[in-house]
Amino acid sequence: MGITEPVLRKISQRLGAEWRKLATHLGLSAAEIERIVIDDPGQTENQIFNMLVKWRRQQSTSADQRDMLCTALIEIGRRDIVEDLIEITGLQGPYTFAYLRQQIIDNYKQTATTIPAHPVLETRNVDIEFFIPLFLRKNIPGKTKSDRFVTLREGERLLDANQTITLNSLDDLLNPEVVKEIKILLSGGAGTGKSTLLVKVANSCITLSSKPLLGRFDLVLWIKLRQMQQSSCVLDAIFDQLLARNTKLTKHIVKGFIDDHESGIVLLLDGLDEIPSHVLQSEEGVYRVQDILHNRVLTKSFVLVTTRPHMTQYVLRGHQKYAVVEACGFTPQDRDQYIRLNLSDDADMGEALISYLNDNTNLRDISALPIISQMLCLVWKNQKSLPERITELYTEFALALFKRCNKDMNDDQVMSDMMSIIDGLGRVALQGLLDSRGERLMFDKNEFQDCQSCLDEGCRVGFVQYETYTSGLDVKMLVTFIHKTIQEYFAACHLVKLLDDENNFRHQLKQIGERNVLAMEYLLRFCCGRSMQAAGLILDHIQEMQGDEMKLQRLARLLLIESGSEELATKLVRPTVVDCKSNEDLKSLSYYLHVTPSLEGTDFFMHVRKQELTLLRGILVSDSMKSAKHINVDYYLSEQKEELSLLEETLYVVDEQRRAQLQMVVRIEAKSWFDVGRVSHSFFRMQEQIGRLGLYMHQRSLDEVVDLLKALEGCRLDWHILYDTDLHARVRNVSHISSSLTGLGLPACRLVDDDVEDLISIIPTGHGLLGLALDGNAFSLDAVRALTQHLQGLPKLRLLKLSNIGLDAELIRQVVSQDLPHLKETEEGYFKAY
Numbered sequence: 001m002g003i004t005e006p007v008l009r010k011i012s013q014r015l016g017a018e019w020r021k022l023a024t025h026l027g028l029s030a031a032e033i034e035r036i037v038i039d040d041p042g043q044t045e046n047q048i049f050n051m052l053v054k055w056r057r058q059q060s061t062s063a064d065q066r067d068m069l070c071t072a073l074i075e076i077g078r079r080d081i082v083e084d085l086i087e088i089t090g091l092q093g094p095y096t097f098a099y100l101r102q103q104i105i106d107n108y109k110q111t112a113t114t115i116p117a118h119p120v121l122e123t124r125n126v127d128i129e130f131f132i133p134l135f136l137r138k139n140i141p142g143k144t145k146s147d148r149f150v151t152l153r154e155g156e157r158l159l160d161a162n163q164t165i166t167l168n169s170l171d172d173l174l175n176p177e178v179v180k181e182i183k184i185l186l187s188g189g190a191g192t193g194k195s196t197l198l199v200k201v202a203n204s205c206i207t208l209s210s211k212p213l214l215g216r217f218d219l220v221l222w223i224k225l226r227q228m229q230q231s232s233c234v235l236d237a238i239f240d241q242l243l244a245r246n247t248k249l250t251k252h253i254v255k256g257f258i259d260d261h262e263s264g265i266v267l268l269l270d271g272l273d274e275i276p277s278h279v280l281q282s283e284e285g286v287y288r289v290q291d292i293l294h295n296r297v298l299t300k301s302f303v304l305v306t307t308r309p310h311m312t313q314y315v316l317r318g319h320q321k322y323a324v325v326e327a328c329g330f331t332p333q334d335r336d337q338y339i340r341l342n343l344s345d346d347a348d349m350g351e352a353l354i355s356y357l358n359d360n361t362n363l364r365d366i367s368a369l370p371i372i373s374q375m376l377c378l379v380w381k382n383q384k385s386l387p388e389r390i391t392e393l394y395t396e397f398a399l400a401l402f403k404r405c406n407k408d409m410n411d412d413q414v415m416s417d418m419m420s421i422i423d424g425l426g427r428v429a430l431q432g433l434l435d436s437r438g439e440r441l442m443f444d445k446n447e448f449q450d451c452q453s454c455l456d457e458g459c460r461v462g463f464v465q466y467e468t469y470t471s472g473l474d475v476k477m478l479v480t481f482i483h484k485t486i487q488e489y490f491a492a493c494h495l496v497k498l499l500d501d502e503n504n505f506r507h508q509l510k511q512i513g514e515r516n517v518l519a520m521e522y523l524l525r526f527c528c529g530r531s532m533q534a535a536g537l538i539l540d541h542i543q544e545m546q547g548d549e550m551k552l553q554r555l556a557r558l559l560l561i562e563s564g565s566e567e568l569a570t571k572l573v574r575p576t577v578v579d580c581k582s583n584e585d586l587k588s589l590s591y592y593l594h595v596t597p598s599l600e601g602t603d604f605f606m607h608v609r610k611q612e613l614t615l616l617r618g619i620l621v622s623d624s625m626k627s628a629k630h631i632n633v634d635y636y637l638s639e640q641k642e643e644l645s646l647l648e649e650t651l652y653v654v655d656e657q658r659r660a661q662l663q664m665v666v667r668i669e670a671k672s673w674f675d676v677g678r679v680s681h682s683f684f685r686m687q688e689q690i691g692r693l694g695l696y697m698h699q700r701s702l703d704e705v706v707d708l709l710k711a712l713e714g715c716r717l718d719w720h721i722l723y724d725t726d727l728h729a730r731v732r733n734v735s736h737i738s739s740s741l742t743g744l745g746l747p748a749c750r751l752v753d754d755d756v757e758d759l760i761s762i763i764p765t766g767h768g769l770l771g772l773a774l775d776g777n778a779f780s781l782d783a784v785r786a787l788t789q790h791l792q793g794l795p796k797l798r799l800l801k802l803s804n805i806g807l808d809a810e811l812i813r814q815v816v817s818q819d820l821p822h823l824k825e826t827e828e829g830y831f832k833a834y
């Protein structure tokens with residue numbers, strides 16, 4: 001595109017003394033320049049004009065004269081003229097700030113609209129819509145309180161910890177009212193979502209191009225430090241990562257823009273831990289990462305740098321005025337939301353995983369890490385459940401984390417390299433768990449002396465992380481595993497390796513006794529999952545232990561299923577009471593029942609949800625249940641629309657005799673979905689089928705309670721518990737007490753003295769009630785006395801609960817022992833007949 005003479009004239013008027021420099025940049029020789037001067041001595045403006053005309057003449061017609069001239073002008077530091085030129089010619093040029101911004105936004109349109117949907121496969125992505133807010137915690141500058149007690153090898157220590165505030169994800173992070181500093185250091189372990197957060201920030205620029213980040217800035221530069229393998233120069237990185245290969249911009253131009261807009265620039269520097277240290281330390285380049293982080297250049301720009309914890313001190317040493325923000329992963333609610341989004345094809349499947357996790361404290365905890373949630377969703381989607389054996393799941397976790405950082409390794413190498421790191425770290429992990437002075441989850445860096453390379457690799461991969469703390473006068477480098485269960489898994493891998501010398505293994509096992517065996521559940525489960533030989537020795541060891549029988553037997557069943565070795569079932573003690581509170585408990589019971597002879601006289605208590613009905617069915621039809629004493633099932637209605645007909649179907653499969661043994665309570669929890677008509681219909685059908693039937697309602701409205709009880713009039717209910725429903729002055733509304741009722745519970749129902757008369761009236765003298773629970777209400781002693789005197793007329797009453805009713809326990813004890821002497825207090829406010 002050519003330039004007209006009037007335009008050249010305008011440039012000549014503005015240029016001045018630097019014109020010779022420009023001429024050289026445009027390629028004119030010194031002789032040519034001299035010639036121009038001699039031809040029109042003393043007339044600078046003319047000389048410039050002539051030089052430009054001469055240059056223009058030398059260009060081929062196809063040459064983009066305007067671009068060349070603009071580049072040369074910018075290179076000699078006269079962008080002001082370029083901007084005028086663009087204005088004069090009325091054309092949008094590649095030399096404006098707007099052009100640079102547009103190029104970068106075009107890049108974000110390609111790179112910042114998706115997030116990875118798989119820990120290893122880079123090709124699998126999901127839309128940025130899948131972004132879920134992250135839980136962030138920011139330090140309060142200058143407020144350090146020493147309140148973190150940790151157990152270290154040398155004993156207990158107090159570590160200095162910062163006081164923090166919680167941030168509401170990105171909105172707060174970028175809000176200057178909340179985070180006043182313009183330098184932010186976002187730290188967090190592997191897979192806590194640091195990189196993803198930056199994708200989201202870059203993405204927000206696409207729509208808010210001219211005023212990104214709450215209108216505060218002009219340009220957002222998102223740099224992946226991992227890709228800086230040669231130079232730590234951010235200007236280079238802008239060209240390598242953000243600008244098109246054929247961009248017309250030059251480094252000179254871009255630098256000029258950045259300098260001019262310094263306070264309007266945002267630098268998002270992702271993964272400080274991933275830039276090689278020699279690159280970070282190198283002295284070359286413009287806007288070196290180190291200079292930016294230590295506030296030596298671009299001091300007015302907004303910087304958000306992410307890193308694993310071990311690099312935070314490096315940043316803070318060079319510049320202290322950082323808002324230090326910790327990425328803590330998902331909150332439980334947001335984790336649920338993440339699961340729902342990921343499994344949105346089948347809402348039931350998502351809910352099933354959520355309820356599975358709610359049941360399993362350790363998995364629930366670790367799933368706060370986005371990367372683990374992601375893996376859980378992938379496995380669940382594939383198999384519609386998690387692997388029966390938790391060891392498999394943790395092997396998958398470890399593999400995914402390891403492969404994430406070793407994409408080019410082949411499978412054999414992955415396994416052997418990973419296992420040797422795990423073994424090295426596992427030695428220290430085990431020492432920590434079995435420390436005679438109490439479990440240790442934090443380690444001094446020196447404890448890894450013998451396996452420094454494992455520590456370095458483990459840190460790179462994200463199995464462990466280290467952080468610097470001050471403790472009194474000491475500065476400590478402490479190492480932690482990303483989650484306690486990962487420490488337990490690693491410790492188990494190491495312990496099992498000791499089996500090469502069985503005595504050594506036994507020696508370690510001796511450190512696990514009644515005192516700590518339940519706390520070692522995961523360590524032992526992982527051992528059993530990794531080796532049948534270990535499982536045999538561990539089960540023998542447990543069999544010899546004294547202690548809480550029910551809990552030890554539960555643990556043994558979990559270990560048996562984890563070992564996958566039916567023949568080890570003989571090493572389990574026959575249970576007299578089985579209490580299954582979780583999905584895992586049910587699975588391990590089901591496994592045990594299939595490999596053990598009939599359990600005579602055993603009492604079973606099971607908590608069951610919709611997704612566990614198949615398991616329940618298997619348990620109920622098992623031959624080993626034939627001679628069970630009682631089978632108690634608490635069935636929890638889920639939050640999704642649910643037909644009780646599924647439960648009914650499950651029960652019908654069971655033979656009549658066993659159904660008659662069954663005692664079932666249907667639990668409608670605060671968030672359960674339910675429909676009065678359907679639930680009551682099912683109740684009427686089930687009362688015919690099973691031994692005893694009860695209803696439990698938790699935190700439901702009075703209307704719902706009244707409606708359901710009305711609909712259940714005439715149904716044979718054995719128990720009826722309303723928990724935390726406001727029944728004050730409404731007791732008569734729930735007075736449909738059938739003569740079959742044996743248990744009535746109205747805990748925390750805001751009952752007071754005025755309600756006692758109504759209460760008495762709904763339990764007529766002579767009623768066959770066995771148990772009454774009124775804990776959590778507020779009664780005077782007179783009211784309690786009126787009640788106990790009335791209860792004297794209930795011939796079968798064997799249980800009374802009056803705890804936490806706002807009275808001195810001793811006074812209640814006196815009244816009950818006077819009026820109901822056959823009841824004895826077993827724990828405070830809890831009276832039972834023997």
Ligand SMILES: Nc1ncnc2c1ncn2[C@@H]1O[C@H](COP(=O)(O)OP(=O)(O)OP(=O)(O)O)[C@@H](O)[C@H]1O
Pocket residue numbers: 115116117118119130131132133134188189190191192193194195196197271307308338370371374462
């Ligand atoms: N806020 C989020 N919303 C949805 N998915 C997320 C979110 N954060 C993380 N994830 C998922 O978890 C994975 C791991 O997160 P990410 O790579 O951002 O972690 P990181 O903290 O940068 O880890 P590392 O230190 O190992 O680089 C992501 O690939 C993404 O799939």
